[in-house]
Structures are given as structure tokens and as C-alpha cells.
Amino acid sequence: MVNFKSKRSKENTVFEVTEAEELLPFLLQSFNNRSRNSVKSLLTRGQVYVNERAQTQHNYGLKPGDKVMIRWVTTLPKETGITVIYEDEDVLIIDKPSGLLTIATDKERERTAYHQLTTYIKNQDARQRLFIVHRLDKETSGVMMFAKSMRAKERMQNEWRERVTKRTYIALVEGRVSQKQGTITSWLQETKTHRMYSSKKTGDGQKAITHYKVLRTSGHYSLLEVHLETGRKNQIRVHMQEMGHPIVGDKLYGAKTKAIGRLGLHAAVLAFKHPKTNQIKSFESPVPEVFFKPFKGR
Template identity: 55%
Template structure:
């Protein structure tokens, strides 16, 4: 089996880094530091996902920068020349699977509005450089604004094996969630039946068998009066499960306006990160474990 290890592609490419020293909107900041470029050129750089702030991709012109944040701009020519993967890095690859660390702001798969700036599209282009017949298949998904560990299959056969035997193959799926307010219980779990509304909003039902059963376990890592950092383990893997269950607890995920957050977003992204994915390899049955560091903004806000 041929194995490849990777460092973060973003660090290998030529990029521009700037420290923020005063509150300012992102577009205004970029126009200042990239004064040699036109307004439309700077807007295009933003739209292509070439700008990151601390630990997430940012594409909003009016994103409010705070002193102490770091703005990183990946040059487009460097990205093309060095075949850089934007908004993700490869943690592991062999002939059967690819495991990545996805940044918040990158789509897992295409939508009606965005076809190319996705993890799947970039990986497809990446494997086809070696052989035009190569392909990549989605096994599971992370929401656009959720960061962390994600796995793809390199054949239809491996994809089917992983999806058909997901509960047996996957040993651990651990997330960290930065939630609003101080969670008083050190440990706990939430159990409910999840249903989807006509507007595609998930919600909990306490009536047995009224929907898909979902169980979420949590452990408090650290907290203060404003925020709590939780380690969350899924016993089931339902759509938006963590986000709905945190809302049910009265402690919505930071930045999650869809599921109960009413405060100003203190970290500029959704407070959800897929920290650990461990599984038995679909071909060799070897145990494998991958971990993506907790975003620094999560740790800083919950101290």
C-alpha cells in the first residue's frame, strides 16, 4: 500500500499575512493592504475563498475585523502554480481513502450556487493529475461552516463499504462545540427524535418514534459566564444533530442563527469543529485515528 503524508499546502504556497491593529471591515482592510489591485480584483480574491481570518475562510465584504486577528491572502498565481488546495489540507492518503482537515467556510460538495470551490471538486482535480480516470467519492459530510476531519473514498466500492457499514467501521466521531452561556453540568446527554420541517429546519420531538432517534453525549472542557467549550460525541449521526441538541439544552452553538443563537457572533464563524475521526481501514481493517486541532478562537473565548 502506497501511503502519503502531507503538510499544510497553504503554508507551502506564497501568501501574504497581515496583523489587524484596529476595527475595520474586511474589504476596506484588503483594499488598503492591496492598494496595487483594483476593487473588482480584490472582490474576486474574496469570492474565490483566498482569504482566511485566523481559522476560517471569509468571503463577506463587510466582515468586521478585530485587533489581534491575522488575515492571510493566498495569491491566485501561486495557488495555480503550486496546485494548492484552498481551505483544506490532506492529513492522509492511500489508494483507497483520503482524509482531510477542512476549514470553516468551505463547502463539502457542490450546491446550485457553487460548483467548483468545494472539497470534493478540488480533490477530484487533485487525483486526476496523477491519472485522468481517478475519482473521489463523498462518504460523509460536514456543514460548510463546520471545520475538521473528513474522509473521502477513492472508489465506488470503498464508498459503499464505508457507508453500508458505517456504524461498525467508525469507532469515534468527536466534535468540539463552542456554545453560548455557562453549561453547569460537567457531563450529560440529549436524546430526542429529529424531524425536518417544510423549510428544511431540523427540530426535536419528544414523542417516541416520531422521527429519527438521535443521541448526543457531551463533556464540558472549560467555560466562563459567556461561553462553554464542550466535547461532543455522537451515538447517532443525524442531520444538524449537534446544532439542534445544543439549542434544546438552551446553549446554542456560537454563530448558529438557524438554531437559536441570538447574540453577536464572537468568533466570526460557526462554533463547531470535527476534532476526531477514528475507524478501521475499509481495505486492511487497520485501526486509524485522525485529529484536527481545536480552533484557537474556541479556546480563547471559553477560558
């Protein structure tokens, strides 16, 4: 028998208890699509609140009218800089800081989002695995997705164009962009030194389409909202250079300034059809305050 009513937001799920029961059995029934260990880990990590007070006891007694809240926004150890925005049996959504690699390189094996998150989920369940779905450049911050099963990974990657309904970036670029909105279409290729370049010749590489809208301008900088229709490597960075307005701090693609001390690119929104439920999930990461620094007082 269903013994609760639920209400969900991006950050929390709230259940109203309608029958007396202990907390762990209540959670197992409420989340019957998750493993027992996964549900118990919600208690262990302090994500379960009863009547707005954190509760970790498995046998805590619930009574009708109690409100049980699950806080999905959790933070890994501070030194990682990663915030877990959402997690279920199939996907893990994070807010990645600037300066953190997605996966290992020859020079760096451990200080990566993948390594830190693998440790995080194995602390919940030693059998759990993590899979790369897509990547963000080291210096790009914002919303990023990982898969927790091979099936979810393959479905998201194989059906990426159909499943991802929105990808929005915020880009701080050099110069005053005069055209308020526009679309850049080209074909991208990669050099032997792994630098991407753009060609206007049809079929000369992978087709890349980027839409942009100007949010703010000053004499020297512009803040753009950028929507990706395709997701090629370094696509936004290459297209901004091609437009004559390289991203601030992006020396590789023509930038001459370091106005904010980092790359001026942030993944602000990711919306997609869930690989199992097909429900639309949408997640946001606030634009770093430093992106507005060049416009202060204007």
C-alpha cells in the same frame, strides 16, 4: 525479498533501506498495494524524503542504512484552505476549513471540498474518482473522509455504525453549561425548508444520540467535547439548541452571538476501521485557536 524495515506514524512512514536499490523500485515494493502512478505521484508531489532531504528522482540510488520517509500531510493550493491529512488507494482524509461547502449547491458549483479534491486526485491519475462518504456543514471545520473507490464508499456508508469507532467534535456554545457531562436523545425530522427539529416522542423521526462533556466555562460561554453515537443532519446544532445552549454563530438554531466570527463547531477526531484492511485509523484536527478566545484571561 524484503529490503526495508518500516515505522509509521499518523503523519509519516519511515523505511530503513537494507539493500542497494533505486528509489522508484524501492517505493513500488514498499507500497505494493498502490498503483504505479499513485507511487510515482508521491515523488512528483515532493512527499518522499531520503535522509531528511526531499527527493523526486526516480533513479536516485539508495544504499543500506538510508532512511526513506513519506510525508502524508500535504496541502492543496493555499486558496482552497484544505489540508490532506492521509491518502491511500481507498480513502482520502482532509482537514476542511470553515466556510467551505462539502458538495455543490445551486448557487456554488466549484468552491467545494469535493470539486477541489477531485481536481487534486485527477492530477495524479486522470482515471481516479472521488466519492462522498459523509458531510460537514459549510461553517463546520475539521476532519472529513472521502472514498477513492465505490467499494470503499459503500462499505463505509453501509457499515458506518460498526466501522466508525470515534467521532469527536468541539463545540463553543452560548451560556454556562451547569451539568458537567450528559447525553441528549431525541428523534430528528426535517421541515420543507430543510431545517431540522427535535422530538422527544419515540419513533417520531430518526433517533439521534449525543454525548457531551464540559471542558471550559465562563460567564457567557462554554466549550464542550461532543461525541456522536449517531450521525444525523445538524444533530449537534439541534441538540445544543434543545439544551438551551446554541452553538455560537448558529443563528439558524437560536444563537444570539457571533463571538468568534464563525460557527463554533469543529470536527476534531475521526477514527474508523479501514474499509479494506480493517485496521483502526485515527485522525485529528487541532481545535482552532479562536475557540479559546472567550476564555482568555480566565
